[in-house]
Amino acid sequence: MLKIENLTKQFGGLTAVRDVSVTFEKGKINAIIGPNGAGKTTFFNLISGMHQPTSGRIIFKGVDVTRMRADQVARLGVARTFQTTHLFDNATVFDNLIVGHRLRTKSGFWDVVFNTKRLREEEKACRKKAEEVLEFVGLNHAAYRLAGDISQEERKRVAFALALATEPDLVLLDEPAGGVNPEETVGLAELIKKMVRHGLTVCLIEHKMDMIMGMADKIMVLDHGEKIAEGTPAEIQRNPVVIEAYLGSEHAAA
Amino acid sequence: MKYLQGKAGWAILIALALLFPLVAGNNYQLYVMSLAFIFAISTAGLNLITGYTGQLNLGHAGFMAIGAYTVGILTVTYEWPFWGAFAMSGVVAGVIGFFVGVVSLRLKEHFFAIFTLCVGFIIYLIIEKWDSVTGGTVGIIGIPGPAPIGPITFDSAISQYYLVVFFLVVSLWLMHRIVNSLLGRTFIAIRNSDDLAQALGINLMRNKTLSFVLSTFYAGIAGGLYAGYVRFLGPDLAGTHYTFDMITYLLVGGIGTLMGPVAGSLLVAWVTQSLQFLQDYRMVVFGPLLVLLVIFFPHGIVGFYYKKRMEREMKKRAAEASRAQAVKKEAGTNA
Numbered sequence: 189m190l191k192i193e194n195l196t197k198q199f200g201g202l203t204a205v206r207d208v209s210v211t212f213e214k215g216k217i218n219a220i221i222g223p224n225g226a227g228k229t230t231f232f233n234l235i236s237g238m239h240q241p242t243s244g245r246i247i248f249k250g251v252d253v254t255r256m257r258a259d260q261v262a263r264l265g266v267a268r269t270f271q272t273t274h275l276f277d278n279a280t281v282f283d284n285l286i287v288g289h290r291l292r293t294k295s296g297f298w299d300v301v302f303n304t305k306r307l308r309e310e311e312k313a314c315r316k317k318a319e320e321v322l323e324f325v326g327l328n329h330a331a332y333r334l335a336g337d338i339s340q341e342e343r344k345r346v347a348f349a350l351a352l353a354t355e356p357d358l359v360l361l362d363e364p365a366g367g368v369n370p371e372e373t374v375g376l377a378e379l380i381k382k383m384v385r386h387g388l389t390v391c392l393i394e395h396k397m398d399m400i401m402g403m404a405d406k407i408m409v410l411d412h413g414e415k416i417a418e419g420t421p422a423e424i425q426r427n428p429v430v431i432e433a434y435l436g437s438e439h440a441a442a
Numbered sequence: 443m444k445y446l447q448g449k450a451g452w453a454i455l456i457a458l459a460l461l462f463p464l465v466a467g468n469n470y471q472l473y474v475m476s477l478a479f480i481f482a483i484s485t486a487g488l489n490l491i492t493g494y495t496g497q498l499n500l501g502h503a504g505f506m507a508i509g510a511y512t513v514g515i516l517t518v519t520y521e522w523p524f525w526g527a528f529a530m531s532g533v534v535a536g537v538i539g540f541f542v543g544v545v546s547l548r549l550k551e552h553f554f555a556i557f558t559l560c561v562g563f564i565i566y567l568i569i570e571k572w573d574s575v576t577g578g579t580v581g582i583i584g585i586p587g588p589a590p591i592g593p594i595t596f597d598s599a600i601s602q603y604y605l606v607v608f609f610l611v612v613s614l615w616l617m618h619r620i621v622n623s624l625l626g627r628t629f630i631a632i633r634n635s636d637d638l639a640q641a642l643g644i645n646l647m648r649n650k651t652l653s654f655v656l657s658t659f660y661a662g663i664a665g666g667l668y669a670g671y672v673r674f675l676g677p678d679l680a681g682t683h684y685t686f687d688m689i690t691y692l693l694v695g696g697i698g699t700l701m702g703p704v705a706g707s708l709l710v711a712w713v714t715q716s717l718q719f720l721q722d723y724r725m726v727v728f729g730p731l732l733v734l735l736v737i738f739f740p741h742g743i744v745g746f747y748y749k750k751r752m753e754r755e756m757k758k759r760a761a762e763a764s765r766a767q768a769v770k771k772e773a774g775t776n777a
């Protein structure tokens with residue numbers, strides 16, 4: 189699904205991601221963990237095309253996407269969420285979601301001027317998609333509430349819904365459970381598993397270890413931009429290098 | 443306030459604009475109103491790029507001047523008929539807008555604002571210094587008014603007023619189409635968050651450029667109307683204070699709302715007129731008024747109206763939902 193070879197990103201003198209190679213398999217939940225500032229979000233920014241890597245290659249579904257712009261990568265089927273969800277707070281949740289399917293439509297300015305059949309059909313398709321993804325993330329009841337009035341957990345679900353509206357194959361989730369309580373975290377984890385059951389590949393960054401250990405098929409650990417470990421949750425928990433990175437060397441010996 | 447929505451709302455507002463000459467006491471009031479409408483068209487353009495797409499363009503007046511000078515130069519120097527020159531006013535502004543946009547839209551936020559401020563000033567300087575084409579500081583005088591179309595002439599103040607109203611309605615109708623379509627949603631998504639829009643597969647550069655070109659086209663058309671209405675032009679029209687005037691209209695009327703530019707330009711025009719007797723001191727009154735407005739109506743007049751409407755709707759929905767729940771509960775106990 190996604191193959192990354194020797195990926196490096198430098199910001200001036202700072203190397204945020206250094207020589208990372210990893211493969212994410214189709215239909216799996218892949219997690220990226222690491223201390224703050226380890227380069228996790230930068231790694232996502234590189235995959236999704238927000239930043240251009242300094243060197244290395246990113247291959248998605250057999251296509252080299254290394255130098256592509258973010259919108260091109262999205263069109264190929266990579267969706268992502270952000271740590272903070274920017275919604276248009278003065279509009280309803282439903283209104284916020286309609287634009288999510290825009291990348292699968294073609295209507296331009298002249299369609300708008302002449303109100304063409306294509307535009308009307310595509311607007312209908314976008315609304316249908318919005319309804320579909322709202323249903324999927326379980327937010328039907330909140331469709332006509334203002335985006336500014338919903339809870340943090342509901343915002344996370346809206347962010348998922350937006351990502352799903354783009355009809356992706358791979359979803360990158362940046363701290364999907366950040367700022368929500370433990371009960372709600374369980375609900376979001378369920379939702380992520382549901383996404384995988386529906387054929388999506390998920391890659392997530394998360395600090396909540398119990399969530400990660402319970403659901404990830406594979407974990408990659410980043411520290412100072414370097415991949416220090418990779419494996420199943422059980423392997424990662426036993427890995428002394430990981431324990432050292434998180435807790436310091438004196439704990440690793442114990 | 444329900445009657446201000448939908449088709450009925452359009453009909454009422456258009457009727458009000460059409461009936462205004464009947465209540466206007468003299469031609470001067472028509473003049474003030476026509477100019478306010480012309481600036482409303484230009485401000486509608488600024489609203490598209492700034493209010494809906496989130497890119498603060500501080501060179502907007504420059505594009506209005508480009509449209510105005512297109513008409514002035516083509517009619518006076520090259521003796522084009524008015525309507526041919528007028529058609530070119532939007533096109534020329536749009537084409538120049540395209541090239542400026544392709545370069546300036548690479549910058550974000552305040553960098554973009556500062557860059558466009560400079561672009562506006564460069565346009566002003568070019569108009570002022572390029573004597574042989576633009577007439578320099580003297581400007582262009584003797585611009586012909588709009589030529590008759592069939593039996594309709596535009597000699598009287600009323601007919602010119604109606605001409606301006608016609609273009610205002612067409613401009614707003616098109617703007618309504620744009621902002622309520624998928625295209626408008628795309629622009630709004632960019633305003634909300636560049637990064638999110640990009641992650642949703644929206645080509646930032648292409649959409650921003652389209653929005654910018656459309657906004658400069660509006661400015662150009664407004665400039666063309668201005669040239670045919672005022673009949674003389676000076677480089678002053680490209681001055682940054684006109685841009686800031688238009689930003690004031692946006693703030694007063696409601697940035698990112700369809701009718702905001704109209705409400706803002708009308709209100710500011712009439713307040714300014716009614717404070718005329720204070721002469722130089724009028725800013726002492728106008729300034730605090732503006733501050734109060736920004737404090738108590740941060741979304742402008744139209745924005746305030748929308749917000750109230752939204753709140754009422756939400757309340758109604760909540761009431762309906764709780765009623766539905768009560769009915770369900772009752773059904774449950776009966777069973």
